[in-house]
Amino acid sequence: xxxxxxxxxxxxxxxxxxxxxxxxxxxxxxxxxxxxxxxxxxxxxxxxxxxxxxxxxxxxxxxxxxxxxxxxxxxxxxxxxxxxxxxxxxxxxxxxxxxxxxxxxxxxxxxxxxxxxxxxxxxxxxxxxxxxxxxxxxx
Amino acid sequence: xxxxxxxxxxxxxxxxxxxxxxxxxxxxxxxxxxxxxxxxxxxxxxxxxxxxxxxxxxxxxxxxxxxxxxxxxxxxxxxxxxxxxxxxxxxxxxxxxxxxxxxxxxxxxxxxxxxxxxxxxxxxxxxxxxxxxxxxxxxxxxxxxxxxxxxxxxxxxxxxxxxxxxxxxxxxxxxxxxxxxxxxxxxxxxxxxxxxxxxxxxxxxxxxxxxxxxxxxxxxxxxxxxxxxxxxxxxxxxxxxxxxxxxxxxxxxxxxxxxxxxxxxxxxxxxxxxxxxxxxxxxxxxxxxxxxxxxxxxxxxxxxxxxxxxxxxxxxxxxxxxxxxxxxxxxxxxxxxxxxxxxxxxxxxxxxxxxxxxxxxxxxxxxxxxxxxxxxxxxxxxxxxxxxxxxxxxxxxxxxxxxxxxxxxxxxxxxxxxxxxxxxxxxxxxxxxxxxxxxxxxxxxxxxxxxxxxxxxxxxxxxxxxxxxxxxxxxxxxxxxxxxxxxxxxxxxxxxxxxxxxxxxxxxxxxxxxxxxxxxxxxxxxxxxxxxxxxxxxxxxxxxxxxxxxxxxxxxxxxxxxxxxxxxxxxxxxxxxxxxxxxxxxxxxxxxxxxxxxxxxxxxxxxxxxxxxxxxxxxxxxxxxxxxxxxxxxxxxxxxxxxxxxxxxx
Numbered sequence: 001x002x003x004x005x006x007x008x009x010x011x012x013x014x015x016x017x018x019x020x021x022x023x024x025x026x027x028x029x030x031x032x033x034x035x036x037x038x039x040x041x042x043x044x045x046x047x048x049x050x051x052x053x054x055x056x057x058x059x060x061x062x063x064x065x066x067x068x069x070x071x072x073x074x075x076x077x078x079x080x081x082x083x084x085x086x087x088x089x090x091x092x093x094x095x096x097x098x099x100x101x102x103x104x105x106x107x108x109x110x111x112x113x114x115x116x117x118x119x120x121x122x123x124x125x126x127x128x129x130x131x132x133x134x135x136x137x138x139x
Numbered sequence: 140x141x142x143x144x145x146x147x148x149x150x151x152x153x154x155x156x157x158x159x160x161x162x163x164x165x166x167x168x169x170x171x172x173x174x175x176x177x178x179x180x181x182x183x184x185x186x187x188x189x190x191x192x193x194x195x196x197x198x199x200x201x202x203x204x205x206x207x208x209x210x211x212x213x214x215x216x217x218x219x220x221x222x223x224x225x226x227x228x229x230x231x232x233x234x235x236x237x238x239x240x241x242x243x244x245x246x247x248x249x250x251x252x253x254x255x256x257x258x259x260x261x262x263x264x265x266x267x268x269x270x271x272x273x274x275x276x277x278x279x280x281x282x283x284x285x286x287x288x289x290x291x292x293x294x295x296x297x298x299x300x301x302x303x304x305x306x307x308x309x310x311x312x313x314x315x316x317x318x319x320x321x322x323x324x325x326x327x328x329x330x331x332x333x334x335x336x337x338x339x340x341x342x343x344x345x346x347x348x349x350x351x352x353x354x355x356x357x358x359x360x361x362x363x364x365x366x367x368x369x370x371x372x373x374x375x376x377x378x379x380x381x382x383x384x385x386x387x388x389x390x391x392x393x394x395x396x397x398x399x400x401x402x403x404x405x406x407x408x409x410x411x412x413x414x415x416x417x418x419x420x421x422x423x424x425x426x427x428x429x430x431x432x433x434x435x436x437x438x439x440x441x442x443x444x445x446x447x448x449x450x451x452x453x454x455x456x457x458x459x460x461x462x463x464x465x466x467x468x469x470x471x472x473x474x475x476x477x478x479x480x481x482x483x484x485x486x487x488x489x490x491x492x493x494x495x496x497x498x499x500x501x502x503x504x505x506x507x508x509x510x511x512x513x514x515x516x517x518x519x520x521x522x523x524x525x526x527x528x529x530x531x532x533x534x535x536x537x538x539x540x541x542x543x544x545x546x547x548x549x550x551x552x553x554x555x556x557x558x559x560x561x562x563x564x565x566x567x568x569x570x571x572x573x574x575x576x577x578x579x580x581x582x583x584x585x586x587x588x589x590x591x592x593x594x595x596x597x598x599x600x601x602x603x604x605x606x607x608x609x610x611x612x613x614x615x616x617x618x619x620x621x622x623x624x625x626x627x628x629x630x631x632x633x634x635x636x637x638x639x640x641x642x643x644x645x646x647x648x649x650x651x652x653x654x655x656x657x658x659x660x661x662x663x664x665x666x667x668x669x670x671x672x673x674x675x676x677x678x679x680x681x682x683x684x685x686x687x688x689x690x691x692x693x694x695x696x697x698x699x700x701x702x703x704x705x706x707x708x709x710x711x712x713x714x715x716x717x718x719x720x721x722x723x724x725x726x727x728x729x730x731x732x733x734x735x736x737x738x739x740x741x742x743x744x745x746x747x748x749x750x751x752x753x754x755x756x757x758x759x760x761x762x763x764x765x766x767x768x769x770x771x772x773x774x775x776x777x778x779x780x781x782x783x784x785x786x787x788x789x
């Protein structure tokens with residue numbers, strides 16, 4: 001067997017194998033990433049100051065739709081387990097959306113609250129539902 | 140298009156860093172002497188490239204230069220260019236020496252067939268779980284990412300990791316620009332494993348040449364490659380370790396047989412420079428994996444003991460000291476000595492391996508302190524090695540003791556009979572004896588370390604040592620099979636064929652006995668969970684600060700050790716709930732907060748732990764130990780995907 005033939009054959013075999021592994025990993029990670037919906041708060045902060053509008057972000061939600069089709073999400077907000085209201089949100093495929101709370105809504109939520117309360121978002125889509133919640137402290 | 144570009148970058152980086160430097164350095168050292176077959180040349184080039192990468196990168200770092208893509212590229216370009224220049228200059232001056240490696244076309248076809256089967260077995264296993272997720276790989280890639288982020292080699296501060304486990308990954312990731320949260324770590328380990336198969340083939344071939352004809356030796360080499368490449372392809376320390384990211388062991392699996400091969404080749408060709416290269420490879424191993432180096436040093440001690448006994452017996456039976464010295468001088472000589480001096484100076488001037496401190500040495504050497512370190516029972520050792528391999532290794536040992544007997548025996552009648560019956564072709568008795576000692580010492584020394592650690596003052600888990608029997612048992616077992624079959628092949632070919640078929644079938648059954656364990660039933664679901672953990676880690680990276688303490692769960696959260704690779708906030712961060720049995724350590728006092736904060740967060744113990752550790756975020760697998768957090772008023776749930784949740788302490 002000629003040396004060059006050995007090298008070329010071996011190189012072809014190895015390059016094919018490693019390329020195959022690399023491609024498979026990328027494909028699997030992409031496919032795995034096309035399955036989920038992530039429901040989170042857009043910030044981990046908890047303190048709301050009615051005088052400071054920027055702190056309103058503590059109420060904001062972030063929903064990521066990683067699937068390959070547009071999804072409609074129903075977002076139900078609760079305060080200390082009492083409903084505050086509902087909102088429907090459409091999020092295109094493979095994108096994320098921040099659902100902001102208006103200043104009026106934030107003021108409305110925190111009215112009659114003392115130091116803190118439980119703020120919850122129940123998100124449902126198709127046959128799925130999920131809830132996230134945080135303790136909001138009023139400054 | 141993007142994938143094609145990435146593949147081009149990946150393959151370029153691999154060839155540029157894992158083949159060219161070693162190839163031209165080898166050619167520069169031996170410009171006209173073609174010691175190696177093509178398989179030998181490429182395998183030694185691969186190993187040499189890893190050695191060069193390690194030493195060159197440590198040197199660059201010591202000079203204060205950044206480990207950036209451009210510096211890596213330039214450094215390797217200069218090195219490869221210089222060595223290529225030296226090679227071409229020396230090639231002009233020196234006369235060509237004929238390559239005495241005979242080509243056996245059919246044999247090389249068999250080589251490729253075995254290689255294809257070996258690669259196939261590994262690809263089938265690796266593909267469903269190729270997304271990086273295992274514990275060891277996460278730990279190692281944290282340090283690789285550290286090198287990429289800071290463009291400097293890290294000061295580890297702990298003896299558990301060594302620089303040689305990370306440099307080559309960092310160099311390839313840096314040069315290719317592809318990062319490490321992909322198949323790159325597995326690909327590098329896959330290559331190391333494949334070249335380990337070549338190393339075993341070469342070592343088996345080389346050692347056998349001292350007992351048999353070249354053709355028969357080649358057959359033994361092929362059988363060894365089959366035994367290690369196809370049989371037991373998945374179990375530790377092979378494909379399972381590729382997937383597991385067990386870098387150090389895999390490097391040991393390459394460099395131990397490769398350096399033994401270089402020493403054997405040096406003896407065959409009477410070339411001291413090849414020995415010096417073997418010493419350099421041992422030095423590289425010392426910078427790569429302390430356990431492999433530790434095991435290898437014991438093996439070398441066993442080897443010298445075996446040599447010493449062999450030579451003593453030879454001399455008492457009329458052998459000449461001159462013969463003994465001429466062989467020893469090939470291994471122990473000025474070139475090897477100077478290489479050793481270079482390595483010692485490198486340690487003191489450039490970089491000290493992280494484990495070279497008294498406490499680390501104290502941990503490994505001494506009387507076994509735990510039940511897992513007091514030696515394995517023979518039955519467990521046989522199971523761990525593989526019953527088939529173990530049986531034929533014991534058989535081979537008897538045959539090799541027979542070889543040693545023949546080399547010291549004066550009774551020519553016995554020698555004539557044995558040579559004729561087993562088709563032996565011993566040209567040099569001393570070399571035949573030495574090579575038998577190598578094969579025997581490699582296996583039996585590790586056997587002794589696993590079975591009688593107290594006797595040898597070893598305080599390391601015996602199961603980990605026993606893993607090192609994989610390669611020597613592959614080598615020995617095929618030697619045993621060859622000794623059994625060869626006498627029958629020419630005399631009773633049909634019987635030999637049936638015999639061989641039975642032996643190989645039992646080998647396949649034994650080698651694939653636990654294969655069903657290794658193939659995941661629901662790999663797609665697992666891949667989704669890994670991707671979710673990566674996403675959650677990314678969220679924590681973006682939304683939390685460096686000072687905020689995070690706790691993760693190693694027990695149930697998939698790909699949990701990769702959380703630290705995303706966060707890059709310290710090797711010990713995030714905090715981690717370990718496997719529950721770890722908390723019941725009879726020897727060491729273990730903290731229990733990481734367990735209690737997840738198991739009993741609302742109790743006094745749990746609350747005290749939260750206060751003590753300042754833990755603010757807990758990342759868990761959804762539905763696993765999450766009930767206590769869902770019911771509690773003390774925690775918020777900030778993040779939820781299908782399989783991963785993040786809680787925040789209120």
